[in-house]
Amino acid sequence: MLAKITQSKTLHWLGRQLSNSEDPRAFFDPLTAAMNPMWVQQYTPARVERITAETADTKTFELRPANRWGGFKAGQHLNIRIDIQGVRRTRTFSLSSSPALWESRGLITLTIKRLPGGLVTNWLHDDLKVGDVIGLTEAFGDFLIPVEKKPVLFIAGGSGITPILSQLETMALGNYPEPVTLLYYVRTPNDVIGKEKLAALAARHPDFSLDVITTHESSTPRYLNDHDLDSIPNLAAREIYLCGPKGLMDLATEKLRQRDIKAEQLHSTFFAPPAPAQISSSDIGGEVTFSASNLSVDSIGDANLLEMAEAAGLTPQHGCRMGICHQCTCTKTSGTVVNRLTGQVSGPGSESVQLCISIPQGPVALDI
Ligand code: FES
Known part of the structure; x- marks a missing residue:
């Protein structure tokens, strides 16, 4: 991580840390999860109902999300949140069942292939059991069947x-x-x-x-x-x-x-990020201002805006951290950023940017 908080803003950062610790959901969730993991509020809990082997390295996990989960359209994805040895892990998977199964029986399925050396997929295959509870985000994605009927x-x-x-x-x-x-x-x-x-x-x-x-x-x-x-x-x-x-x-x-x-x-x-573009280190870095939080962060090197926000104690919404899910999209009000995946340089004005793949190029202001 190559970002540091400017000294003049340290007090604001401390204030933010304190207010984060006062998020009642963050405070109560560990307590309620110990009583019943389906009561947590920071994400949608889902209980594993069934696990079926599809092939030697692929399993289908049938899950029952809490009723408040918002449903999905065929072709969409979600992020799962699990803790492995005390560390929160987030990964994106597509839903393999039809929305009709969720609407009629409150069930969804994820079909997941074990990746060689993959921390999360190996844990899901080896350690996740029927009756366990994992976390889900809402569904997202625009890989959708045509509205207008065509071949x-x-x-x-x-x-x-x-x-x-x-x-x-x-x-x-x-x-x-x-x-x-x-x-x-x-x-x-x-x-x-x-x-x-x-x-x-x-x-x-x-x-x-x-x-x-x-x-x-x-x-x-x-x-x-x-x-x-x-x-x-x-x-x-x-x-x-x-x-x-x-x-x-x-x-x-x-x-x-x-x-x-x-x-x-x-x-x-796709679920694997494209290879990053070659970006000269002399072209990147700058002060990033988080206007709504009254914070500024100086960056050097190729830290992206999401990493810089987190270093400042902010908790912007995010999912895949790979430029796929668009959950980290927010408004840049001024300044220029470089897209980590394409190497494309943004315009200087107000526009939407994905925090996890945007690297500042000079001073940048964000509306978070
Ligand atoms: S976190 Fe998924 S696109 Fe940024």
């Missing part, structure tokens, strides 16, 4: 199928009137997630066509190719949804653009 092509890779499972089920329940095709790329047949659900949808709905393509069954990998796309009827008229590893998404995007698919027809989502 649809889904292209999924590996665990990128999870939001698409929710979308397919929702479309089937609503008798979606247009053709829907899924190209699903997996390493081997054993890696298909949601196998039974997909087979049942394909059997019940003649307008749903499913093509599972294995990429690693021979010594030469078999990735998405021209034939896969050219065999899709009426490709040019389709809304196209991509979710999977970056390599698949980049390849699909390039091939679709070669076929004159417009940017507005393409919808994509």
Whole structure:
């Protein structure tokens, strides 16, 4: 962390720390959680009802959130909050069930793949048990099925199928009137997630066509190719949804653009941040003023606005810390910031910025 609070503002910072400690939810939650973890108020608690193995490295967790949770649309994500050895961890996952399950039975599912070396996914697979309670944020994201009914092509890779499972089920329940095709790329047949659900949808709905393509069954990998796309009827008229590893998404995007698919027809989502842009350290850093809190912080190096706000004792809303969930978006009232992911430099005036991926370039003022 390369931010320090200016000496003249230290008293304001101390005042903020004291007022944070007086947040009644922060004070009472540890006490109420000890009595009943479903009573906490700072996030929505959800009890684990069932855990099902999908593949050797993927499980579906059926959860019952507290009634106050706000629901979701098919294709959206949420952040889970768990404590591992006393440290709060937050991660983003997509909902794999349809909103109808939440509306009718108060249940949702998250389908989660174990990542090699992944702290949270390994903990979820090895330590989370039926009856345990985890925290949830509200759902977010704009990877949504079209409002206007059009033919649809889904292209999924590996665990990128999870939001698409929710979308397919929702479309089937609503008798979606247009053709829907899924190209699903997996390493081997054993890696298909949601196998039974997909087979049942394909059997019940003649307008749903499913093509599972294995990429690693021979010594030469078999990735998405021209034939896969050219065999899709009426490709040019389709809304196209991509979710999977970056390599698949980049390849699909390039091939679709070669076929004159417009940017507005393409919808994509991912959970791994793109590689950061190269930003010269001489171009960044500056004083950041948090106007509503009457605080200023000096930064050097590549500290982002979220890190600087937290160093000042503020607790802005945030989720993924990767530029994906947009929960940290707030208003910059003046000054210039650099986008950590794209290297793009903002304008000098008032605009929305994502705190977790914005680095000040000279003095910046924020409305928090
Ligand atoms: S915390 Fe998710 S985009 Fe910033």
